[in-house]
Amino acid sequence: AQTVTQSQPEMSVQEAETVTLSCTYDTSESNYYLFWYKQPPSRQMILVIRQEAYKQQNATENRFSVNFQKAAKSFSLKISDSQLGDTAMYFCAFTGANSKLTFGKGITLSVRP
């Protein structure tokens, strides 16, 4: 069974600064996808970014990028030029061949004005 670990429960960052959210995972599968989801106070789950395991190039989406280290089973999210609207809970997630999403515990990110 796969596991996803987010060890930091909370983080805070100044507006316009850069912040990195950590995530590690464990799996015996060779093909899988990793995701970062954002859940703002509205509680609507929003896909931020996703990474296919067989792709070596790190995924990027505007201000969001990942550092995918497959051998280390690490998948961190970097948010550049943080904005007040980035304040939310962020979940790292994994999906393998069974198609189920396994979520980490989440991290609450606060962006300070």
Add this chain to the structure above:
Amino acid sequence: GAVVSQHPSWVICKSGTSVKIECRSLDFQATTMFWYRQFPKQSLMLMATSNEGSKATYEQGVEKDKFLINHASLTLSTLTVTSAHPEDSSFYICSARSGLNPYNEQFFGPGTRLTVL
């Protein structure tokens, strides 16, 4: 992007009654739908997976007789909480995925807040 709706967005019911929550894919056909439960400040926990026209597959520890899931069409799945009790109070979220590829993106509904008095 694809849109998934849930109804109602919130519901309050008395202990012992049943509550039905609907999940609809508005602009795509959902081959598979998932139901999650989320307690405050916690992660999403998968309750069950349903494929259109088939019985739902429940995760370990989830009572299938208490949480009835029906996926009768490619755009609608329902979760019925039977004989609800205060400990069933939670935030319930559905997601939907099209096609047969297990890696296709899941699209999430806005969630339903259930409070059982």
